[in-house]
Amino acid sequence: MELFERAKKFTEAPGVSGFEEMAFDTVKELCEDFFTEIKTTSTGSVIAYRPCGKPNAKKLLLDAHLDEIGMVVTKICDGGFLKVTNCGGIDTRVLSAGEVYIYGKKTITGVICSKPPHLTTDEDRKKKILLKDMAIDTGYTKEELEEIVSVGTPVGFKVKTERLGKDFATGKSFDDRICGTVILRAIELLKDKELNVDIYALFSGGEETNYVGSRPGAFIVDPDYAVVIDVCNCAIPETPKFRQTNFINKGGVISYSSTTSRKLTQKLIDTAKENGIPHQVIAEAGYTGTNATMIQIARAGIPTVLISIPLKNMHTPAEIGSLKDVENTALAVAALAERLGGEDL
Structure with a gap:
């Protein structure tokens, strides 16, 4: 190979x-x-x-x-949102609007919520967003989500490994x-x-x-x-x-x-x-x-x-x-x- x-x-x-x-x-x-x-x-x-x-x-x-590195579910919220905590050191500055896989009874996709720039204040822009203040949107209802995911379910980045030019790769x-x-x-x-x-x-x-x-x-x-x-x-x-x-x-x-x-x-x-x-x-x-x-x-x-x-x-x-x-x-x-x-x- x-x-x-x-x-x-x-x-x-x-x-x-x-x-x-x-x-x-x-x-x-x-x-x-x-x-x-x-x-x-x-x-x-x-x-x-x-x-x-x-x-x-x-x-x-x-x-x-x-x-x-990745995350683990800590709470299933109304509206099909998930709260998570980190497994390993994650740079939260790059997480907003990122896609993730949630590895429950079946693997589903989620998106880390992002506050649009035109709704943020000057004070917001100076702050580092903490993982505890983020949520993952799954598109499911809370009831549907509870059939798939539980507290403790792992969450990982939804990313493909790609070449960068001839000598490099990213993922x-x-x-x-x-x-x-x-x-x-x-x-x-x-x-x-x-x-x-x-x-x-x-x-x-x-x-x-x-x-x-x-x-x-x-x-x-x-x-x-x-x-x-x-x-x-x-x-x-x-x-x-x-x-x-x-x-x-x-x-x-x-x-x-x-x-x-x-x-x-x-x-x-x-x-x-x-x-x-x-x-x-x-x-x-x-x-x-x-x-x-x-x-x-x-x-x-x-x-x-x-x-x-x-x-x-x-x-x-x-x-x-x-x-x-x-x-x-x-x-x-x-x-x-x-x-x-x-x-x-």
Whole structure:
């Protein structure tokens, strides 16, 4: 499957944080050509296994979280309106008049209400609209809606993944399904390679809300090394020059952090350099805001490295990522996998 088509299939699947099982079938379908065993966990994760065929081989874990930001119904109101709260951090500035899917007994479409500009005051325009002040219009009566939807029903963005020019794509859930695509591409690159590590892919649940999938997933696998693949913000025209560190379309961003393994991080950087793979390097003093923090302290501690895909418009229904960054990050991860297995870190 072509890289964009794989990313499109992955990112368009529903799977709001806490409801990752809605994406399980898609993940299994995408994994079936590359892994010998695929299983799910009780914390919303999928674990896929690809052995190297050598006895007592070390284990390499590749993690990308499966869940996406979204909403959950808190109240069904008169007139067929729904009140919701967020699952993960949502940029409410871009929600007005947006379309959503409501995943009840059947999937229905809703529209987030928007106050027309000619009815807003100067004071209104200065305020950020909070999610608690928004409502979703469904077109149903309250009675009809109560037959389909209940409190706790998940709500996700109604968005198609599209190409932007030749190298870019836009859509929902690039955080972090675009990184799940990296894992699939890396495994594809390794398909006929002789390795010294068994590879486990962890498509983990709950990262956007409580990290509920990554630590149990790492406990189950008990790996010798872990590579966490997530997303990061990148420079845009409005970014002051002195703050521009991550750039889209220039490769994955490898993080030096006190919560990740310096040795494994350096090995990934050296591997990328030696193979001429475009990459970027940043320093994060501590907490990375990713599964790397949780996996690093699972069991007795797991040497972990973090590499991220730069995104524009993160945590919106129109995230933008580079297909070149996906390919180059997959190349770096695959090259690292070929070098591991013979030593402790």
